[in-house]
Amino acid sequence: MTHTRQNQRTLNKGQKKRFVDAVLTLKRTGRYDDFVGTHIDFYRGDGDGELRVAHMTPSFFPWHRKFLLEFETALRKVDPGVTVPYWDWTVDRTPGASLWGADFLGGNGRRSDRQVTTGPFAHRHGHWDIRVAVTDGDFLMRDFGRPKDPVDLPTGAELERAMREPVYDARPWNSVAATGFRNKLEGWPIRHGDRTWYNHNRVHRWVSGHMLGAGSVNDPVFWLHHAFVDLCWTRWCARHPQADPYLPGEHHRNVLAVNDPMPPWDTPVREMVEHRSRYASG
Ligand code: CU
Ligand code: CU
Secondary structure, eight states: OOOEEEBBBOOOOHHHHHHHHHHHHHHHHTTTHHHHHHHHHHOOOOOOOOOOOSSSSSTTTHHHHHHHHHHHHHHHOOOOOOOOBBBTTTTOSSTGGGSSTTTTTTTOOOTTBBBBBBTTTTTTTSSSSOOOOOOSSSSSSSOOTTTTSSOOOOHHHHHHHHHHHHSSSSSTSSSOOOSSSSHHTTOOOTTTTTTOOOOOHHHHHOGGGSSTTTTGGHHHHTHHHHHHHHHHHHHHHHTTTOOSSSSSSBBTTTTTTTSEEEEETTTHHHHSSSSSEEOOOO
């Protein structure tokens, strides 16, 4: 199957509707909540002492690529004409962006309880109950820019700092790796005690509400965000053809090497690294 990545800002009304309708169908059948549950199961951090496959780890990119492709395959069983578009948050950086329109993902949460009240994922429209989550409440929440502790979306220059990194990842292969493309794009604060979040993590924080933490898949913007993160990985590989596309080469404590199988699918990491044949340009 070929997968096309299209910038969400170029979608026409009909394409937006087809994407939304396919997502709502997966929600109705329960399949969507399986994806939410998988992400919660694989939300482990540095301190847990267990194998880390999805976050704070070199396989952050391969794991989310596989997750995204699985979701896209499920969407295309509903409507073969649908793909997951991407949100370039360095360009579409305001609450007024068409991404947040009532005909697409809906807007910000209201002030009192952060409840999203516009668009197809507003609880009051009857199609989007939060059932699998780490927080209480059955309505989708957003809190753009987190006014209580303000945060901006990453800029093009901040993304560029990650894209410039000449190596894929670096010791100790976790959230404190001071160099390497993976940690700079995944975006953990690099120095101990530093409260700045970068790139990927900052976007989760800017949307806020359900996008914070393990249950972030409850907000459909998760997929558009990760489609862009995935595209950034593809662009990094193209820009650094001489670099090892994945590190570590050998098994290292609690992180996956390129030939290790990646749970829950048991797909080797390598298969997601060799992605070129999977994508059509667009
Ligand atoms: Cu994740
Ligand atoms: Cu994420």
